[in-house]
Amino acid sequence: MHPAPRPRRDRTYRVVIALFRIVFRALGLRFDVRGAQHLPADGAAVLACNHLSYLDFTFVGLAALPRKRLIRFMAKKSTFDHAVSGPLMRAMWHVPVDRESGAAAYRIAARRLAAGELVGVFPEATISRSWTLKSFKRGAATLAVRERVPLVPVVLWAPQRTFTVDRHYSVRRGKTIMVLLGEPLRPAPTDDPHAVDETLRARMRELLDVADREYPDRPAGEGDRWWLPAARGGTAPTLEQAAVLETAARERRAAKRAGR
Numbered sequence: 001m002h003p004a005p006r007p008r009r010d011r012t013y014r015v016v017i018a019l020f021r022i023v024f025r026a027l028g029l030r031f032d033v034r035g036a037q038h039l040p041a042d043g044a045a046v047l048a049c050n051h052l053s054y055l056d057f058t059f060v061g062l063a064a065l066p067r068k069r070l071i072r073f074m075a076k077k078s079t080f081d082h083a084v085s086g087p088l089m090r091a092m093w094h095v096p097v098d099r100e101s102g103a104a105a106y107r108i109a110a111r112r113l114a115a116g117e118l119v120g121v122f123p124e125a126t127i128s129r130s131w132t133l134k135s136f137k138r139g140a141a142t143l144a145v146r147e148r149v150p151l152v153p154v155v156l157w158a159p160q161r162t163f164t165v166d167r168h169y170s171v172r173r174g175k176t177i178m179v180l181l182g183e184p185l186r187p188a189p190t191d192d193p194h195a196v197d198e199t200l201r202a203r204m205r206e207l208l209d210v211a212d213r214e215y216p217d218r219p220a221g222e223g224d225r226w227w228l229p230a231a232r233g234g235t236a237p238t239l240e241q242a243a244v245l246e247t248a249a250r251e252r253r254a255a256k257r258a259g260r
Contacts, residue, residue, distance in 0.1 A: 012091040013070050020058045027162070028173030031062065032216075035181035038152055039067045044113040045150040045184065047071060048140040048200055050133060050208065051122040053159035060120060060154055063179040072112045073120040074105060074139070095119065106139065113147045123200070127165050129242035131229045133205060141187070141197035150184035151196065153203040157211035161227050166245070168226065176217050180207045 024031075039045070049060050057073045064071055073094045080086045080096040089096070095112065097105040109119050121143070123136035144151035157178040163169040182203050187196045212232060219225045219234075228234020237245060 010070060012088065013093075016088060016092065017058075017061060017065070021062070024062075027171060027175070029162075030174070030176045031059075032176055032178045033063045033066075033181075034179070035183075036063055036066045038181045038183050039064055039069060039118070040150060040184075041067050041069075042116065043149075044116050044147070045118050045152055046113070046140050046144045046147075047118060047120045047152045047154050047181075048123050048204070049120060049154040050156055050204060051124045051127050052131060052156055053127065053162055053164040055162055056122070056156055056159055057120065059156055059159055059177055059179055063154070063181065064118065069118050071118045071120040072109075074109055074122070093117070102139070106143070109139075109143055110147055113143065113149055119143065123197075126246065129165055129237055129245055130239045131160055131227065131234070131236050132231070132239055133201065133208065134239065134242075136197055136201055138193050138197045141200055142193040144185065145187045145189065145191050145193045145196055148189055150186050151200060152184045153182040153200055153207060155180045155182075155204055155207035155211055157208065157215055158217070158227070165249070176215065178211045178215060180211050182207050 039047075047060065049056065057071075057075070060073075061071055070092075072092070074097050075089065075094055077096045077098045080089050080094075093112070095105055095108045109121075112119050121140040123138075123140050124134040125137050126134075128134045140151060143149070155178075157180075158175060159177055160168065161170055161175050162177075185196065185199060185203070212229075219228065225234045226236060229236050230238050236242075
């Protein structure tokens with residue numbers, strides 16, 4: 001008998017991973033992954049990760065490879081509508097999120113979990129321009145509570161040094177990317193998602209402090225402090241300033257869509 005063929009979504013996913021690994025090698029990126037053992041070797045779980053760049057899903061996905069797992073990420077619907085990324089996102093079984101219809105995304109994510117998959121969520125919803133944790137939406141906590149699966153806190157540090165918002169990008173070789181996975185939260189079905197969300201945020205803040213404290217790279221000079229938070233001596237906007245910038249960017253996108 002021949003072994004059952006891999007699902008097409010997994011074949012596509014593995015090709016995409018291989019391509020990104022080639023790109024990362026070309027960029028000379030170094031990866032410091034810690035806590036991969038906290039990721040379940042099988043069965044469903046929700047991964048909640050901070051959001052610093054357009055490439056975050058690739059970095060979290062790489063961290064799951066030692067456990068031989070693939071992650072189905074919740075991502076904004078526009079990436080599924082794009083002519084290039086759309087077919088790939090659908091083929092990899094990711095979850096489209098329409099902000100006007102969040103319930104539909106929840107149902108799809110719940111089906112992924114019921115199938116024993118890992119579902120990746122960015123609770124901040126959008127990239128943090130301050131490089132610190134923004135306020136969370138409670139989707140990750142709600143999924144974990146209602147679907148009775150573990151909730152794994154994940155923190156990235158330094159993806160903002162690759163390709164992120166406000167035209168910040170760099171192809172300079174030799175940057176370190178840190179990925180820290182914490183012990184899973186195992187909420188009970190009777191737990192309040194709000195309380196679980198608060199615990200998740202506290203765990204992620206602790207991991208982010210560790211990453212920031214132990215990150216090996218330093219700015220090349222005063223002009224290279226943009227990727228450090230203001231509280232750490234960097235020139236990134238504060239959380240309040242970042243909120244203003246995000247609102248302005250959102251308004252520009254809305255105006256562009258309206259053709260003004």
